[in-house]
Amino acid sequence: MTNLDKRQIPIGSTYNDGIRIDLRLIASLIEPGARVLDVGCGDGSLLRYLVEKKDVDGRGLEISQSGVRACLRQGLSVVQGDADTDLKNYPSGAFDYVVLSETLQTTHNPLIVLRELVRIGRFAIVSFPNFGYWRCRWQLLVRGRMPVTKSLPLPWHATPNIHFSTIADFLTTCRQEGIVVARSYAVDQRGALGAFFGARVFANLFGAQGVFLLATELPIHGGESVAG
Amino acid sequence: MESSDLMAPADKPMVDREVHTPETFNHQPKIVLDGEMSLLLDSGVTLAPLTIAYQTYGELNADNSNAILVCHALTGDQYVAGIHPVTGRPGWWDNVVGPGLPLDTDRYFVLCANVLAGCMGSLGPPETNPKTGKPFALSFPLVTIEDMVRAQALLLDHLGIDQLFCVIGGSMGGMQALEWASRYPDRVFSAVPIAAAARHTAQNIAFHEVGRQAIMSDPNWCDGDYLNQSKRPQQGLAVARMTAHITYLSDAAFHRKFGRLLQDSQEKTYGFDAEFKVESYLRHQGSTFVDRFDANSYLYITRAMDYFDLAAQHDGVLSMSFRETPVRFCVIAFTSDWLFPVSESQAVVQALNANAANVSFCEIETDKGHDSFLLNEPEFFDVLNGFLRGAAKHRGLI
Numbered sequence: 001m002t003n004l005d006k007r008q009i010p011i012g013s014t015y016n017d018g019i020r021i022d023l024r025l026i027a028s029l030i031e032p033g034a035r036v037l038d039v040g041c042g043d044g045s046l047l048r049y050l051v052e053k054k055d056v057d058g059r060g061l062e063i064s065q066s067g068v069r070a071c072l073r074q075g076l077s078v079v080q081g082d083a084d085t086d087l088k089n090y091p092s093g094a095f096d097y098v099v100l101s102e103t104l105q106t107t108h109n110p111l112i113v114l115r116e117l118v119r120i121g122r123f124a125i126v127s128f129p130n131f132g133y134w135r136c137r138w139q140l141l142v143r144g145r146m147p148v149t150k151s152l153p154l155p156w157h158a159t160p161n162i163h164f165s166t167i168a169d170f171l172t173t174c175r176q177e178g179i180v181v182a183r184s185y186a187v188d189q190r191g192a193l194g195a196f197f198g199a200r201v202f203a204n205l206f207g208a209q210g211v212f213l214l215a216t217e218l219p220i221h222g223g224e225s226v227a228g
Numbered sequence: 229m230e231s232s233d234l235m236a237p238a239d240k241p242m243v244d245r246e247v248h249t250p251e252t253f254n255h256q257p258k259i260v261l262d263g264e265m266s267l268l269l270d271s272g273v274t275l276a277p278l279t280i281a282y283q284t285y286g287e288l289n290a291d292n293s294n295a296i297l298v299c300h301a302l303t304g305d306q307y308v309a310g311i312h313p314v315t316g317r318p319g320w321w322d323n324v325v326g327p328g329l330p331l332d333t334d335r336y337f338v339l340c341a342n343v344l345a346g347c348m349g350s351l352g353p354p355e356t357n358p359k360t361g362k363p364f365a366l367s368f369p370l371v372t373i374e375d376m377v378r379a380q381a382l383l384l385d386h387l388g389i390d391q392l393f394c395v396i397g398g399s400m401g402g403m404q405a406l407e408w409a410s411r412y413p414d415r416v417f418s419a420v421p422i423a424a425a426a427r428h429t430a431q432n433i434a435f436h437e438v439g440r441q442a443i444m445s446d447p448n449w450c451d452g453d454y455l456n457q458s459k460r461p462q463q464g465l466a467v468a469r470m471t472a473h474i475t476y477l478s479d480a481a482f483h484r485k486f487g488r489l490l491q492d493s494q495e496k497t498y499g500f501d502a503e504f505k506v507e508s509y510l511r512h513q514g515s516t517f518v519d520r521f522d523a524n525s526y527l528y529i530t531r532a533m534d535y536f537d538l539a540a541q542h543d544g545v546l547s548m549s550f551r552e553t554p555v556r557f558c559v560i561a562f563t564s565d566w567l568f569p570v571s572e573s574q575a576v577v578q579a580l581n582a583n584a585a586n587v588s589f590c591e592i593e594t595d596k597g598h599d600s601f602l603l604n605e606p607e608f609f610d611v612l613n614g615f616l617r618g619a620a621k622h623r624g625l626i
Contacts, residue, residue, distance in 0.1 A: 035584075057586075059586070059587075065590065065591060065592075065593055065607075068588075068589075068590045068611075069590065069607060069610055069611055069614075071588075071614075072558070072588055072590060072610070072611045072614040072615055072618075073610060073611075073613070073614035074614065074618070075614055075615070075617055075618020075619075075621060076588075076618065077556070077586050077587065077588045077618075078588050078589075079577055079581065079587055079588060079589040080589050080590050080591050081574075081577070081589070086578070086581070089577075089578040089581040089582050090581050090582070090584060091582060091583070091584055094584035095584070
């Protein structure tokens with residue numbers, strides 16, 4: 001079974017560098033100078049961080065016009081498009097990393113999107129809100145209400161999230177799809193790594209968000225933890 | 229040499245806002261490229277000597293790296309900014325090209341050439357054939373978008389510009405920008421096709437055919453020989469323009485501008501005068517157009533657009549047009565453009581993505597239709613500004 005990586009990533013607990021700390025975790029997984037496609041790049045904060053701090057050759061895909069405009073204003077290369085329909089246009093292995101941050105749960109076909117990510121990139125980095133987080137479980141179990149948390153802030157009728165999953169669900173899906181989970185992290189509500197995440201069951205309970213480094217085959221370097 | 233005696237001033241020359249100072253407007257009417265720079269057309273005909281009329285704005289920098297080639301649309305011309313010498317109105321992109329504007333003439337050397345087969349001084353049907361001393365008229369060879377681009381490349385050779393910082397254009401200008409990037413990837417650092425497409429659709433061709441039929445069925449067209457017979461197919465050309473103009477706007481734009489308003493009276497007159505405001509507007513568009521455009525040029529240029537199909541040059545596979553392209557692209561489309569719809573721009577973006585090209589793409593939300601690229605659309609300017617600044621940074625111009 002998967003062991004969630006206990007390695008401490010040198011990330012701060014504050015929002016310095018103008019970027020959310022969960023995004024800094026993602027950034028820490030990316031080699032400098034790499035070719036990166038950020039799917040669902042929003043206003044481009046991660047992409048800009050990667051371009052400026054890591055000198056990556058970065059591209060974005062974003063569905064909203066306002067997001068695309070915000071990116072273009074910063075001089076980033078971003079295509080207005082839809083992860084559900086447009087990923088098929090990219091050639092296999094075109095990027096070193098394909099990032100899908102907090103977007104998988106909004107797609108119509110998460111499985112197809114997931115397959116496309118690992119096809120297009122040597123690595124894929126996926127993060128999503130964990131529906132198995134104890135606060136979610138608590139709200140559903142005790143209050144009988146759809147969870148509203150810091151990583152799931154909107155009520156049921158307004159949320160763009162249509163495919164919820166837990167960290168455990170996601171890991172099972174990766175195993176079924178033959179996707180290698182090279183690294184996995186569970187982060188707390190603030191987006192910081194928790195020191196207590198030693199086992200999958202705890203990660204699934206105490207992690208507000210899961211962050212995963214995926215590949216189609218075992219990477220030669222690194223990969224301390226793999227899907228069982 | 230004057231470009232053409234057809235170019236009578238418009239009825240009401242007027243400037244309704246501040247335009248740029250004459251210093252930004254370098255008057256260089258045209259160059260004649262000598263025999264060595266002859267142009268072999270797609271049709272197999274060789275054009276020599278080749279005359280290209282162009283305008284420049286701003287200064288070329290020391291290493292000739294700051295040139296932006298603006299490609300004009302079907303009825304545009306090289307007078308991008310400043311006062312147009314024929315119409316007396318501001319140039320067609322006076323809101324985009326100038327000091328401090330997106331195409332900043334304090335930073336870039338902006339040039340625009342009248343297209344081949346045009347009627348503003350470049351070699352075209354109304355120009356005099358040196359062999360006969362008479363206007364070419366229909367003896368002028370058919371040209372293509374590819375030919376227009378090859379002619380522009382010869383102009384750049386002449387000016388000593390190896391690589392453009394950017395090639396940009398809307399509509400037919402966007403077709404040229406795509407052709408440029410595809411044909412000369414090493415001569416283009418960035419390309420911005422706006423409200424454009426990699427091919428003319430059947431509907432596009434159909435509208436053009438209506439325009440051409442309107443011109444050719446005007447008895448004053450004289451089988452194209454009207455200049456020698458001191459006649460002009462004004463009626464036909466005006467109808468062609470009226471039809472085309474409808475395709476440049478949108479239902480919403482027409483409704484907002486005119487609704488069902490009557491031109492003069494409150495009551496219906498039960499006749500066929502220009503009773504509705506929209507009729508009067510279209511007639512005005514038609515009548516002012518004939519003062520600045522040559523009917524045969526209209527036939528030739530619309531035909532060139534009809535022939536354009538970038539994928540066809542590569543066995544029908546558009547992505548092959550951009551193989552391993554080093555060019556940075558910014559594709560811009562307007563949501564209400566039904567003449568060059570967003571889907572056509574998306575096809576270009578897909579072809580670029582298939583090459584993992586450096587491409588940006590934005591759909592600008594507006595209800596103003598195809599001509600939005602000529603209007604004050606702040607979001608469009610925003611995108612254009614951001615892209616050009618980013619590209620300039622990478623090119624070392626900032």
